[in-house]
Amino acid sequence: MSTGKSIYFFARGQTDGRADMKNLLGGKGANLAEMTNLDIPVPPGFTITTEVCTAFYANGRRWPEGLDEEIRRNMARLEQVTGRRFGDPEKPLLVSVRSGARVSMPGMMDTILNLGLNDRTVQGLARQADERFAYDSYRRFVQMYGNVVLHVSSEEYEKLIEEVKERKGVELDTQLTAADWKELVGRFKALIQQRTGQPFPEEPEEQLFGAINAVFDSWNNPRAIRYREINKIPGDWGTAVNVQTMVFGNLGETSGTGVAFTRDPSTGKNVFYGEYLMNAQGEDVVAGIRTPQPIRTLQEAQPQAYQQLEEIRQKLEAHYRDMMDIEFTIQDGELFMLQCRSGKRTALAAVTIAVDMVKEGLIDKETAIRRVDPEQVEQLLHPMVDPGQELEVLTKGLPASPGAAVGRIVLTADDAEDWADRGERVVLVRTETSPEDIGGMNVAEGILTARGGMTSHAAVVARGMGKCCVAGAGEVRVDTTARQISVNGRVLKEGDWITLNGTTGEVYPGQAKLVEPELSGAFGELMAWADELRTLGVRTNADTPHDAEVARRFGAEGIGLCRTEHMFFGENRIVAVREMILADDEESRRKALAKLLPYQRDDFYGILKVMEGLPVTIRLLDPPLHEFLPHEEEAVDEVARETGKSPAEVRAKVESLKEFNPMLGHRGCRLGVTYPEIYEMQVQAIFEAATRLAKEGLSIHPEVMIPLVGTPEELSFLRERVEKVAREVMEKAGVQVPYKVGTMIEVPRAALVADRIAEGAEFFSFGTNDLTQMTFGFSRDDAGVFLEDYRKKGILRSDPFQTLDQEGVGQLVQMGLERGRKTRPDLKVGICGEHGGDPASVKFCHRTGLDYVSCSPYRVPVARLAAAQARVEERGTPRGDVCRALEPGGRGRDPPPGRHRRGHRGPRRAPAAGPEPHRPLPLPPGEDAVVLGQLRGAVLPLLRVRGRGGRLSLSYDAGRHRLPRGGAAPRPPGGRARGRPGPLGRRPAPGRGAGPPGGAERPGPPLLPGPTGRTGRKPGPRLPGATGHGLGGGGALRPGVCPGRRRVAAHARGATLVQAE
Structure with missing residues (x-):
């Protein structure tokens, strides 16, 4: 291993690590070391590095040589620091074993508490505290270890606990006695013996080694893999393992545990935010089994601990210059910090915190821009519940993650995925969520839970995903057997519609009306800073005046792709389009096209007017003609009636237009060459709309784009016709409109001969959807069958139709750019595929030297922010950050x-x-x-x-x-x-x-x-x-x-x- 050191120790005055070692120590280990260095009370321990985890997998799940001895040496150091001994029956040293990836993966990997307890050491623990506490801790350890290490389902342990509670006539775990827990320890061990054929391990070192192995294994458990896929986290990073001295929040009413954020992770407001439980251990808070108390009430219950916690909050935020997520335990009134990390936050909170910290002088504008994930920004643009409507409130819970969600009720994560696969919008309703629900949570519009608080698993994961979540709605009863929920006697079945308001915590039956959000305040400020920095333009893909209006409101600087074929599917237009396709000669085609002309002209008029003063790139007809004709027999008869043709004629035409590979067939400029009258009609419509607007005093800038060009001769042939029609329309109107003629570069050959194509093109727009398809030889519509396997097996890091393949397709883009500008130095170049809204692809476009990207309206702010981040990264590492490149x-x-x-x-x-x-x-x-x-x-x-x-x-x-x-x-x-x-x-x-x-x-x-x-x-x-x-x-x-x-x-x-x- 490159560091030559497998374990880093942390204790006051003898800490090896620090905060900038996250790649090696994981986020948890690095921050435990850093808090110790800051003289914050942290129970001592040590961290096994991520390099050990990667070596573990490389060696066939075997430890590197000498690791066991290094663990023993560090356990001896821990004994010396704490004054306790591992396995000692009088004064036992107990530890927790936790995972710690370099980025937060809440709840996805495994944790074991109270390790070191056995039938001997539990008696020593009982003498130091009390018997009930000791056996409660022991049963927790056996239950966790049995589940995580020995793979006996946690439901089986819970079933045994419920049996004892039912027999005793109590409802809460806290009502069980020492004798009850002692009985359950024995029954848990018997269950493990029955399920595994082996006795529960009594030797503490065997327990420790087994727990470390299990945490390494949990890096590749199904939920961790799924979480990494959703959040694009590489699978080869591995996890660190943190072994830390136990402190106990379940010693009695002067002990407790909690989770807090230095600012509100939902809104970003600068208020201390969190929850705690008295007489509980750490997992109890996030598991959602008991609904915890808000952090402000701790001031009354434990004023000294609260004051110390408030001071630590200020100290951590000033040091890290970020909103932090902290975990703490109070043991007999004494406060200990168990973790701190950059807090998961909603998009609203991310923007608010970044802007506020600039104003507070904690960070600069460039750091603020880098802090906000561009993918998150899109969440701020989607609708919210219209406050002006009167709605029936079904129930109310905690507003755990803001926004709105409308969907059909589903009760399991698997059902959520199945329904979503069928195209249904769903809301996942659970008593409480667990890490196994990650797949269903990912596809759901929102999450509703009956139990749990603002820091429960559901709340934390939903905020990280940008999902609306209402948690702790205690009136909700979930019945998975009957496939229904009930609220105060009212029953809603699976599949019924429901609406969540993540801002207020209210739940409404049915489908509430949603409205567009306001894009001002902190969001407006951040985007203004981004615009000051970025040098890459951002346009939109828009086919209607409404899309264009939305995009302009979101900051689009023009239209990079207006797809004219989408206009052909309008209710009164498709008949004329089909008449044109079914025509037997040019004259008949022109008659049909004449019917389309006013529709196209009105479409272009609306779009050009909305984008007044900005460039509008209009792509002439691209898809093959067969897409406009029906294939079902019943529809064929209807088309025959509409067009005055016989069904046999329609069927014959449909048959004649069939192609073995239509995406490489008679489409794009090939249609324009074969049927020039189609493009002539479209160009006429563009310039009739443009001249009309020019006469109205508007500044109009149309750009005519020829699709699928592969040879300079194709472009030359069609450009002549564009210029001829444009000239005739402008002469007739008596007004001149500045315009450009260019082409899409989407055929690999076009990139290779871009220097010659540039002789006839004033702009290039890389159509990266088709360019990716043709470069890889993948069919975009069919590649989904195998692309997922390619990603899982490490053949492809990402879907090349979502994130631009920089090594292959990107080289063609760079080549086309260089060769085109060699011929025409003022050549304007952009991209207009789906990649235009992908942050990684946007940054590539900036580095390569493109003038703009074009993306869907709701991705425009995403691209603006990503372009600014690319500029910040280009200018070097901001002040205060560590050098990343070395x-x-x-x-x-x-x-x-x-x-x-x-x-x-x-x-x-x-x-x-x-x-x-x-x-x-x-x-x-x-x-x-x-x-x-x-x-x-x-x-x-x-x-x-x-x-x-x-x-x-x-x-x-x-x-x-x-x-x-x-x-x-x-x-x-x-x-x-x-x-x-x-x-x-x-x-x-x-x-x-x-x-x-x-x-x-x-x-x-x-x-x-x-x-x-x-x-x-x-x-x-x-x-x-x-x-x-x-x-x-x-x-x-x-x-x-x-x-x-x-x-x-x-x-x-x-x-x-x-x-x-």
Whole structure:
């Protein structure tokens, strides 16, 4: 393992870890160490690293050599610190064993409390406290261990508890006596012996090793896998294991346990928010079995502990500069912190907290932008319950996660998934949720629980997913056998409609009316900051004036894709479309098209008017004609009646239009070439609408887009006809409208010959849906059958139709961009596939140098924020954050000595003359690294080197820095200045130098000396794991001046990448 250390200890004055070691220690372990360093009361313990977990799986579920001895050594340290001994019958040391991934996965992995208890040590615990507490703790341990490690269902233990309560005539666990718990311990052990054939382990070390194994195993339990899939968490990260001294919240009425957030995780308000239970252990609060008390009442029950907790709240938030989720236990009035982590929050809370913390001076605007997940933003845009309507309130619970949900009642997670697969909207109603319900919660519109509080499993997971949730609605009775719920005698069946109001906690029968939310306040401020930063434009895909209006309200800067075929399906239009398709000659087709013309003109008029002053890209007809004709016999007869044709003629036409592979068939520009009159009608409609609006005094900017072009000749043929019709319409109207003609790049051949296609195109729009389909050879409509298996088996990291494949499809995009701009420097380039609203794809588009992305209206704010984040990432790591690039695969250590943290722009002073000391910096494919160097006395900013599948892009930012005087550096191979945009971002339009402001463009010297101290002579050692672009036969890194305002591209030929000391 790379660290050479498997275990990190934490205790006051002897803590090994810290907060920035999350990749190694997991979030829980890193933060336990950090709180200990902050002198916050934390029970001592140790963390087994995530590297041990990955080694465990790599070794066939066997521990790395020597781990058992290292665990024993750290248990001995724990004994020394606590004054207790593991397995001692008089003063036993008891521990908890918990998981801890690098990101929070609430409830998905396993926990075991009170480990170390057996028939001997329980007596020692009883002598220190009381017998009832000791045997309650013992039965909890046997129950947890039996379930998690020995795989005996928890329901079987609960059934035994219910039997004893029924026999004793009591309702609550707290009413059972020491003798009752003692009896249940024996019955639990007998159950385990019966189910497993083995006795319950009495030896504490055997218990500990079994628990550690079980936590490692829980990384790949079904619910953890499902959670990772939903949240796009890599499966190879592994989990850490935290072994920590037990403190007890169930010692009596002066003890308790709770979960709290330093701010409200639902609204983001700066109020202390949380819940607690007295005389309980930690799992009791989040399990939802008992409804806890709000944190404010702790001030009366335990004023000293509450005051200390309030101080810790302030201390943690000031230190982490984030809203934190904390877990605590009070043992006989003494407070202990068991965990802190960045709190899960709703989209509303994420935005509110980020903006408020900027105003409070805790973070800057760039950090605020980075803090909000773009995917979350969409949740703020969806409807909420209309407050103006009168609604019957069925019941009321706790508003655990805001928003609104309307759906049919389902009572199990499996049913939720089944109903959702059929296209039904569902609300999952449960007595309480458990981690096993994760799949059903993911597909549900909302979640309603009868038990549990604001920090229950349902509430925490729903907030993380952005789902509406009402928890703790105590009047609800769930009957899974009868498939119904009842509220005060009123019965609702499975499948009945129900509405949840996550803002008020109210539940309504039926389908309530929903309204659009207001997009102002903190959300408006955050988006304004994003717009100040981003350089990538954001347009929308819209086919109706309503869609265009919504998108413009959400900040769209134009329309990047208006699909004209969607307009053809209107009630009165489809008949004319079918007449056109069934026509036998051009004259008949033109007659049918003449009927469509006014409809198309009105459509374009409405859309262009809404987007006044902004560009509107209108794609001419794309899908194959057979999509407009029916295939069922009954529908064929109806079409025959509508069009005056015989059923036989309609059937013959349908048959003649059938294609074996219609997505590669007679569609797009091929229709325009075969039937030019179709495109002519559409262009006429566009310009008749545009000239009418121009006469009304509006500024209109139509862009006509030819789809599916694969050859320059196709574009040339159709462009001539577009220009001819546009000219005729504008001459007739007596008004000129500025317009552009361009094409979609969605056929791989088009990217390869983009330099020639650009001769006839004023803009490119990458249709990444079809480009992905044709590049992979996947049918988008059929790939779902196997793509899920590909993801599960690690063949594909994500669905390429959702997140752009940067290594393959992305290379075609980059190639098309470069070749197109080589011919036409002012070429405007964007993408208009589904990828335009995917944050990872948006960031790729920024880095590649596109002008804009286009996405659905509700994704526009997502793309705006993602574009701003791309710009922030390009500008370097913000102040206060650790250097992420220097640790392969993730985040996590301070900059090397000699480099200041702010901006990571290299050494503060120029080094002495002569070659700089250097060391190889290996770059595995798929990882990022940095090279920091010197540019003849001027500080060189960050040079990023990005490897993907053995290919490298290299770039550094020369903006704001004076280039050296005198002596031009050797040009890159090929004899001319050239460059490849790297991950630092966009290459601006050619023709603008990277030299000093106001000065001449001046190339710089070699970045670092080559292996021989010279440049361009002798090959250096090969870069491990990298071949292909940027590597070849000799020389060191050379900076070549790249066309553009700020970029200088570095070219490597056979160089070892080095980092200056």
